[in-house]
Each structure stands twice: as C-alpha cells, then as structure tokens.
Amino acid sequence: MSRELAIRLRGAVKRYGPITAVDGLDLDVPYGTCVGLLGPNGAGKSTTMRLLTAQAIADEGELQVLGFRLPEESKQARALCGVVPQLDNLDVTLTVEQNLLVFAHLYRISRAERHEAVERAVRMANLAHRRADRVDKLSGGMRRRLLIARALVHRPQLVLLDEPTVGLDPQVRQELWALIDALRAEGTTILMSTHYIEEAQRLADSVVIMSHGNSVAVGPPAELVATHAGRQAVEVYGPPAKLVEVEAEAEAAGFRTRRTGTSVSVLGIEGADGRAPEGERRPANLEDVFVLLTGEEIE
Amino acid sequence: MTVTAVRTARAARLGRLERPALTGVLVREIVNYSSYWRSATFSSTVEPTIYLLAFGFGFGSLVSRVAGYDYVEFVGTGVVATAVLFSSAFPAMFGTFVKYKFQRTYDAILAAPVDTEELVTAEALWMALRAGVYGCVPLLVAIAFGLDPSWGMLTVPLIAFLAGFGWACFGITIAGFASSIENFSYVVSAVLTPLFLVAGTFFPLTKLPRWAQIAGEFNPLHHCVELVRHAAFGWDVWDPARVGALLFFAIVVWRVAIYAMTRKLVD
Numbered sequence A: 001m002s003r004e005l006a007i008r009l010r011g012a013v014k015r016y017g018p019i020t021a022v023d024g025l026d027l028d029v030p031y032g033t034c035v036g037l038l039g040p041n042g043a044g045k046s047t048t049m050r051l052l053t054a055q056a057i058a059d060e061g062e063l064q065v066l067g068f069r070l071p072e073e074s075k076q077a078r079a080l081c082g083v084v085p086q087l088d089n090l091d092v093t094l095t096v097e098q099n100l101l102v103f104a105h106l107y108r109i110s111r112a113e114r115h116e117a118v119e120r121a122v123r124m125a126n127l128a129h130r131r132a133d134r135v136d137k138l139s140g141g142m143r144r145r146l147l148i149a150r151a152l153v154h155r156p157q158l159v160l161l162d163e164p165t166v167g168l169d170p171q172v173r174q175e176l177w178a179l180i181d182a183l184r185a186e187g188t189t190i191l192m193s194t195h196y197i198e199e200a201q202r203l204a205d206s207v208v209i210m211s212h213g214n215s216v217a218v219g220p221p222a223e224l225v226a227t228h229a230g231r232q233a234v235e236v237y238g239p240p241a242k243l244v245e246v247e248a249e250a251e252a253a254g255f256r257t258r259r260t261g262t263s264v265s266v267l268g269i270e271g272a273d274g275r276a277p278e279g280e281r282r283p284a285n286l287e288d289v290f291v292l293l294t295g296e297e298i299e
Numbered sequence B: 001m002t003v004t005a006v007r008t009a010r011a012a013r014l015g016r017l018e019r020p021a022l023t024g025v026l027v028r029e030i031v032n033y034s035s036y037w038r039s040a041t042f043s044s045t046v047e048p049t050i051y052l053l054a055f056g057f058g059f060g061s062l063v064s065r066v067a068g069y070d071y072v073e074f075v076g077t078g079v080v081a082t083a084v085l086f087s088s089a090f091p092a093m094f095g096t097f098v099k100y101k102f103q104r105t106y107d108a109i110l111a112a113p114v115d116t117e118e119l120v121t122a123e124a125l126w127m128a129l130r131a132g133v134y135g136c137v138p139l140l141v142a143i144a145f146g147l148d149p150s151w152g153m154l155t156v157p158l159i160a161f162l163a164g165f166g167w168a169c170f171g172i173t174i175a176g177f178a179s180s181i182e183n184f185s186y187v188v189s190a191v192l193t194p195l196f197l198v199a200g201t202f203f204p205l206t207k208l209p210r211w212a213q214i215a216g217e218f219n220p221l222h223h224c225v226e227l228v229r230h231a232a233f234g235w236d237v238w239d240p241a242r243v244g245a246l247l248f249f250a251i252v253v254w255r256v257a258i259y260a261m262t263r264k265l266v267d
Helices: A047-050 A074-079 A098-107 A111-124 A138-151 A170-187 A197-203 A221-229 A240-252 A287-295 B005-010 B019-061 B073-104 B103-109 B115-136 B136-144 B151-177 B181-199 B210-216 B220-233 B240-267
Strands: A006-015 A019-030 A036-037 A062-064 A069-072 A079-085 A156-161 A190-194 A206-211 A214-219 A232-237 A256-259 A264-266 A280-283
Touching: A006 A047, A006 A190, A019 A036, A019 A047, A019 A062, A019 A190, A019 A214, A036 A047, A036 A197, A047 A062, A047 A156, A047 A190, A069 A074, A074 A079, A074 A280, A079 A138, A098 A111, A098 A138, A098 B019, A111 A138, A138 A156, A138 A170, A170 A190, A170 A197, A190 A197, A197 A287, A197 B115, A206 A287, A214 A221, A214 A287, A221 A287, A232 A240, A240 A256, A240 A264, A256 A287, B019 B073, B019 B103, B019 B115, B019 B136, B073 B103, B073 B115, B073 B136, B073 B151, B073 B181, B073 B220, B073 B240, B103 B115, B103 B240, B115 B136, B115 B151, B115 B240, B136 B151, B151 B181, B151 B220, B151 B240, B181 B220, B220 B240
Parallel strands: A036 A190, A036 A206, A079 A156, A156 A190
Antiparallel strands: A006 A019, A006 A062, A062 A069, A206 A214, A232 A264, A232 A280, A256 A264
C-alpha cells in the first residue's frame, strides 16, 4: 500500500474487444498535487477515469486509489473520492439544493453535518441565489459548477475531473479554472483529464501525456517543454513547397520540427544564432511536446 | 484520531447491501418523486380503476357471479395485481433504461460508495413500495362500489409489495438486457400481456384448458391475484405456497437483474 501516492497504477490494461483503450499505463498521483492527463480524444483518458471508480474493470495491472486496491476495495475508495464526469448527469428536474442533498446522502454525510455540507457546496458553486431553481433552468456554466460542487459535498481527499471544461465558452472555462485552482490551493489531490493544452499548463503540477492508451511523457509542464521542445520556437508560414524546404533545412541543421497545418514549427532555436530560419518567434509550449512525442494534434 | 483516519476507518467497514447505500438511492427516488408524483399516481391508479369499472360493471352486467363471487368483487380483487404490474414492471423497464442510457444517473450514483447490487435493490424496493401503495387503490374503489372490507385486506399492501418487488426486478432485468427502448414492445406484447390476461384477474383459470391452467401456476401475477382474493374473502390452504412462489420469483429475478445491470453499467 502506497502512503505517498493517492493513485498508483502499474501496467493497467483495459480492452474492449479488439480495441485496447488503456495499454499498460503506469500512473502516479502524489497526495496534494494536481495531475493532468493530457491527450486527444480516444487516448484512453476517460477509460482511465472509469478504471479509477471501478466502472470499468482492468484486464491486467495493479490499481490503487487512496491505498485501496481496485476493484476489490473500490467502494471504500469511492467514499473518499469526488467524481466530476465529462457528461452532465445531474437530476434535471430537481433543484440545485436537492441535487446536493441527494449526494450528501449517497456520500453518507451524517444528519448533523448534512445541512452544513449542502450550504458549503452551494456557496462553492456560487449558486446560493439559484438554490431553489430546477437544474434544467440553469446555464451550462452553472450546471458545470454544480457538478463540481456535487463531487465536493463530502470533502473528498481525491477529486477526479474528467474533461471538466469541455464544450464550455472561454468565460465559463475561466470561472471553472478559478474553482479548480482554489481546490488545488487547499491541498486537495486532483486528477484531471483534458485535451486543452492551456488547461493542463495552467492547472496541473504535473502532466501525463497520453497517446493510444499509454503515457508517453510525465513531468511538470515547464520541465516537459524544456526537455523535449527547448525554450524557443520559430513558426514559419508559407506555401507547402516552402514548408517542406524549411523542414528539411532545419532537420539537417539538427533542429526538431513539427507541422502545424499552415506552418512549420522549428523547435529549440535558443542559442541557434543565424542557423534558425526566419519566422515568428514564440516560446515553446506543451503542444509542441505533445506533437513531437505522439505525432498527433490536440486543441 | 484525525478526520482522515476516522474516514478511513469508517470506509474500511464498507460491505455489501449496506443500509446507507440503499437509503441514499431511496432518498434520490423519494426526492425525485416529489416532482412527478401526480403523473405516476395518475397512470398507476387510473388505468386499473378503468379496468375495474369497465370489466366489473360492463362485463359484470352480463355475468353476475364467477367462481362463487360477485363479478365486481372478483374483478375488484383481481385488478390489484394489474395495478401492481403497472406500477412496478413498466416503470422499472422504462425508468431504468432512461436513467442509464439517457440521463446517466446510474453513472453518477456508482461514482459514490454504492455498488450495482445496492443500486438495483434500492430501485426495486422503491418500486415495490409504490406497488404496495398503488395496488390498494383498486381495492378501495371496489370497496366504494360495494366490496365488503375485511381484516385480511390489511395484508394486501404486503402482497402487493412482494409481487411488486419481483416485477420491478423483472423490469430492471429487461432494461439491463435491452439494447434499445423499442425492444420493450416485444416484452410487453409477448410476455406481459399474456401473463396479465391469464392471471385469473378477469376470469378464473379453471375455465381454461388443462395445460393453460398448469402454465398459469407458473405465472407470478396469478399468485398475486389469488392471494389478494383470499385476503379479501378467506385464506386458502395453498396460500403459503403462493407466498413462497412470489418469494422465489422475487429472489430469482432480483439476482438476474443485478447480473444484467452489472453487465450494463460496469465495463
């Protein structure tokens, strides 16, 4: 049993017929940290989340959540976890308060503490003024905030956020980021899957880049960028023939490159002096790392 | 002891079919019920009552006595089983399917410390409770139209609860195996309607061919009809066996429902 790790996966495999959704994944989430699972759709992020709540059972591997072995002791682990699903599954005909009350019961909060727990969650979701409104009358952002508050109603030790801001407009996303950031500041352990680079970069202490069901790189975002893409990149735009030429020249000069639709990014150009091609300079980012390591594009 | 240690100690005791888990799911149903009780009560009570009025007074004007009872009394007691079926099997089929497929309610519940066994059991208990209450409505209507009340009728909610639990589990099982909601038509037409018609609600099974009478003894709805009738008019020596048959049906379909839903909800 691991005392330092809230989540410990070793060689986790999950197959759906001929498809291997999670393929030998190792994952460590230390207590008190926010770890981001970053990857495109189909990378195995949501399946990993389902494995952690025993809503999917691994075909192979060792899984531990909060020191409990899965799937045998999953119920004990779930009592101490909060889960924010990717898809809204609130009871839409119930009010904000009723939704929270139901989950206060499901998470076994004692009668004496229940009222306070619901109050705290309502305040956290910033929905005190809408507490008596039915969920189907709320905006998308409010519903998302309520989903997060519902997962926190019992003050969990670990929060699993599955694509918490997917499909939301930028303003609502910012609001949710503030909410997640506050949780992180309180020391709550968070595992968050996302396919938004900016989300992972802003919120995660450590990022696990996933591709085809496995992790291809792990580390703090800045460290991953520095290790794999350097500090600076230059973006060169032009017709396809010119991009091919730039790519070839850069690679011949020992630079790593990646295609970004209408441009080529030449990476690690700091200290390259005159050897770097002419173009728009920018800091290297996590997307560069992701594309370099997986060959796939993400948002 | 720290809060975490207390929580961990409490969590370590978690087992199967725990009361807090069952209560949590039941609370969700009760709170939800407050938003749809009117329509649920309407459909679960009006339909059997219409059957009672139509058959009891329509058909009853042609047939005065059946199996030694006034026809209105015969149907009034029999329709309790219809109310039980309508308030358990049907909502269980459709409600379960909608909750896991469209509303994803069960995903939310299973992320909490609740397992599929507890989820299915609590859902079935809730529908059985409703069946226990709604099942009494036709009896009350029949009393209003002249059925003599008896002490034995006080057991009708229990009979309806037991039968309702079995039929709710049957409905959950169907939802667990169905790949689309359209599949329910087959079950309603090929299973529930025949069982409903040969339960002894509207005519005694003794009027059917011998093979149909034997088949009827395997119909849980028939045992519900007979038990309610005997509760109203006097117990029969075979009634404990009928309770046993309903209990057997309930236990078997309960386990099958858990299997079906686990298969559906856990990958």
